[in-house]
Amino acid sequence: MANERNRVYAWEFPIRFTHWINVICIVALSVTGFYVGNPFMYAVSSKQYIMGWMRLIHFIAAYAFLMSMIIRIYWAFMGNKYACYTVWFPFSGKKLGEFFDALKFYLFLSKKPPYTVGHHALAGFTYLIVYLLFVFEIVSGFALYSVNHKGAIWQALGGWLVGIMALPIIRLYHDLVMYVLIAFTLIHVYFSWYSDSREKNGLMLSIFNGYKFITGKESDI
Amino acid sequence: MNFSDDALHKIAESMEPLSQKGVSRRDFMKFCATMAAILALPASFIPKIAEAISGKKPYLVWLEFQDCAGNTEALLRATKPTAAKIILDILSVDYHETIMAPAGHQAEKSLMDVVKNQKGNYLVVVEGSIPMKDGGVYCCISGKSAVDIAKEVCGNALATIAVGTCAAYGGIPAANPNPTGAVGVKEAVPNATVINLPGCPVNVENITACVVHFLTFGSLPNTDKFGRPYFAYGKRIHDNCERRAHFDAGQFVRQWGDEAHRQGWCLYEMGCKGPETFKNCPTVKYNEGTSWPVQAGHGCIGCAEPNFWDTMTPFYRRLPSVPGVSIETTADKVGAGLVAATAAGILIHGIGRALSPKKEEE
Known part of the structure; x- marks a missing residue:
């Protein structure tokens, strides 16, 4: 079958760009965020500025992450059909069938991979949850930031949450969701590799160059 | 401070009822100046305060x-x-x-x-x-x-x-x-x-x-x-704290009575709620400016915040307990457990993949 393959340009530049910005930001935010919650390094001299630097990196990465999120949402309306926001809401009858087919494939209950060029229904729904978690991290993060950065912009980005939730509770969930996102990252990388190895569609490479190979069985070309 | 003759006259007038009760002019002026400072008013308000509080x-x-x-x-x-x-x-x-x-x-x-x-x-x-x-x-x-x-x-x-x-x-x-x-x-x-x-x-x-x-x-x-x-x-305790420099440097007390505690380093890791609490404790202090909890070596417990007994506890830990799990379990233990469980799940899935037939059923 290999010689019959065609390429489809699935992931446009903004999708790949925001994906890798997210990777960098999530790594930076997790490491520095973990330090802010549990300072694991101790300064020997008062001239050091460890917590100061950790917080600075955390805040810069937070702004980059917010910008990446804005670009991705913009592209959900402007990009191709694989980037379209509709893939996050797979609630039609056909899509729900695809959702359970994919679930069965991952749980070894079926040997038939969910052949799609873009996200299959299970992946689309997972990204909906992940984006909601991203939004929670951004809002709760800016809520914590707003306590000593008074201004309308920070009030709008997250300050409104203070008062609805007490500050220690916001901190708790901001911390817990980080672990959920780390767990997601493990699953995400593993199943990307697993799907690639079963579907042989160049999935792992597609996030670098944007192209996916099609086998002719895809339902969404 | 330089006041106009008029202002000084007003102060002298307003002093009369209090001086009969043993409050000296000096004490009274100190009081008025302190009040102006706490309210973040300029010194020109001191005579106004003096006049206001002695009249009615x-x-x-x-x-x-x-x-x-x-x-x-x-x-x-x-x-x-x-x-x-x-x-x-x-x-x-x-x-x-x-x-x-x-x-x-x-x-x-x-x-x-x-x-x-x-x-x-x-x-x-x-x-x-x-x-x-x-x-x-x-x-x-x-x-x-x-x-x-x-x-x-x-x-x-x-x-x-x-x-x-x-x-x-x-x-x-x-x-x-x-x-x-x-x-x-x-x-x-x-x-x-x-x-x-x-x-x-x-x-x-x-x-x-x-x-x-x-x-x-x-x-x-x-x-x-x-x-x-x-x-x-209006200001957060953490932002006005005398130990803030130790926080930014990365110098933390890790145990009560350790060398860092004796050095007066930041109480963040001991569960200090200064980062979550808004009050002027670091500047006004208690008992006539004698001291306040952090100066005495104990973290803030967030007592000025709504529902502090429910939201600021445990007082000696950074984060609240995770709802639904044992009170001794910290958020980080729960998170590490979640990540470990995910990694274990992936490992099991990988073994399952290795054992299952490679060919797709048509």
Whole structure:
């Protein structure tokens, strides 16, 4: 079958760009965020500025992450059909069938991979949850930031949450969701590799160059 | 400070009634300057404050409900003839259960006299929370429930100052499971004009500054969304903390009594709630500027925040406990467990993949 393959340009530049910005930001935010919650390094001299630097990196990465999120949402309306926001809401009858087919494939209950060029229904729904978690991290993060950065912009980005939730509770969930996102990252990388190895569609490479190979069985070309 | 002759004349005039009571001119000026500083007013307001607080003598009643009298203690702990003495001299305190001379019907009559005769003109200080459950039976004074007293006294007052976290938000009596249905004054009497001065106890300087602001400008100071005046609760403890430099450097106390603790490093890891708490403790301090918890080597417990007993605990840990799991389990243990479980799941899935046939069923 290999010689019959065609390429489809699935992931446009903004999708790949925001994906890798997210990777960098999530790594930076997790490491520095973990330090802010549990300072694991101790300064020997008062001239050091460890917590100061950790917080600075955390805040810069937070702004980059917010910008990446804005670009991705913009592209959900402007990009191709694989980037379209509709893939996050797979609630039609056909899509729900695809959702359970994919679930069965991952749980070894079926040997038939969910052949799609873009996200299959299970992946689309997972990204909906992940984006909601991203939004929670951004809002709760800016809520914590707003306590000593008074201004309308920070009030709008997250300050409104203070008062609805007490500050220690916001901190708790901001911390817990980080672990959920780390767990997601493990699953995400593993199943990307697993799907690639079963579907042989160049999935792992597609996030670098944007192209996916099609086998002719895809339902969404 | 240089004042005009006119201003000095005014001060001299306003001093007369107080000097007869043993408050020296120097003490009085220090008091006025302190009040201007706490309220973040320029020095030109000092003569205005001096004039305002020596002219009128507003009526004030002090009510105690579900409380420990800790705020009264804080008020009476003044060691020098400053804040407390002056405030007691410039106010006509007509009812205060802990310190008043009359008792029984006589005492209740003096309270009702103020409510009737000075309707809409007197100030109320409330200390302690108000129980609402079962018709308010859990706190009754002279046959009346706290909520009925509060509705009558605070409802007819010019303004109510809720001192301490209990009067402001329910405080410790309102902590989960809140058996008496305790609430703060504003919740019990929604139509009253209330300013909240939470803290456990309240800082006397802040009560005094509120009253002085009221006497000087004829209005209560501006408040945040929790009803707390900005002059005292506008800044976060963490941002004004004397140990903040150790936080930024990365120097933390890891155990009580360790070398870092003896060096006075940051108490962040010991669960200090300074980053979550808004109050002027680091600058105004307690007991006439003697000290405050962090200076004494103990972390902040966030006592000035609504529901602090439920949201700021455990006091000696950075984050609250994760709901639904054992109280000894920290958020990071839960998170690490989640990640470990995911990794284990992936490993099992990988083994399953290795064992299952490679070919796809057509």
